[in-house]
Amino acid sequence: MDYYDILDVDRSATDDDLRRAYRRLAMRWHPDKNPNAKMEAEAKFKDITEAYSVLIDGGKRALYDQYGEEGLRAGGAPPTHHGGADDTFAEFFGSTPFTYCSTGAGNSARAKQQAAWDAGGGGSFFRDPGGATTTVAPPPPPVESKLACTLEELYVGVTKKMKISRNVVDGSGRMKTESEILSIEVKPGWKKGTKITFPGKGNQQWSQLPADLVFVVDERPHDVY
CATH class of the missing domain: 2.60.260.20 (Urease metallochaperone UreE, N-terminal domain)
Structure with a gap:
């Protein structure tokens, strides 16, 4: 498994490059966004999270760059499971996966997020690790x-x-x-x-x-x- 290929970044990618790549791919492949291809999405989502978790960590990245996955295993880096992938997603975006945040109201539900997208409503708001708010527009019609x-x-x-x-x-x-x-x-x-x-x-x-x-x-x- 090539973590750089999974995130579609160069080996010289900066932390900002990694965050941008993770944001794009995690939003695209989260299993809740792909109900018709859930198994494929779960596998891709797990790989994306594993790649990001390793490369964003300076120590793990150095081990991986020098020794590959074998070096990570020898260094005791734990594998990422699906629950951990959701945790990483929630940490990154500052909310649970696909939670809709209405302006001024704390009323949140995954179903409302999907309904807003299905109805062609406004974008969704997430916080990146630096605390800034990012607006992600809903996908266009199929x-x-x-x-x-x-x-x-x-x-x-x-x-x-x-x-x-x-x-x-x-x-x-x-x-x-x-x-x-x-x-x-x-x-x-x-x-x-x-x-x-x-x-x-x-x-x-x-x-x-x-x-x-x-x-x-x-x-x-x-x-x-």
């Missing part, structure tokens, strides 16, 4: 794209490979274009209009979570039917 399938493919099933390009904000806060190939398993019996959602695979803007990408099954015209 981006929909057609997934053309033949009648035969919908009948027997097929795996489609879709290449996407999207704008993302990297660990240093710069906008870049990222390409990726997504694998979609079309199951036998799917109908036109079936939707497949890839959380956080749409475009991203500064101080905003990336949009979800949704493929909508479309049936190609058949020569006979």
Whole structure:
């Protein structure tokens, strides 16, 4: 496991670089934000937290840079578990994961945060480790794209490979274009209009979570039917 790759930062990354990378990735991959891909999100969230916890600690980072994971284990660095990942998230943002903080009111609930995002409401407010308030805008509406399938493919099933390009904000806060190939398993019996959602695979803007990408099954015209 390469902690620098996980956080998408250079080996010369400063603590500020690490905090920016963690803020972006933790908000994107928190399991509560990815109910349709919870297992994948939990694994990524754990790796992101482990990488950040090691690299932000000067002693652990020095051990890791010189000896890798073996050096950390020999030095007694404990592995990060899911509860610890949530604790790190809460410490970093100054609140429990995805808690909505209304202006002047202490009434907070994870469901209200999600409802505010779903309704396209205002941003959410978090405190960074330095005590400053950061506004994270809700994600934009999902981006929909057609997934053309033949009648035969919908009948027997097929795996489609879709290449996407999207704008993302990297660990240093710069906008870049990222390409990726997504694998979609079309199951036998799917109908036109079936939707497949890839959380956080749409475009991203500064101080905003990336949009979800949704493929909508479309049936190609058949020569006979």
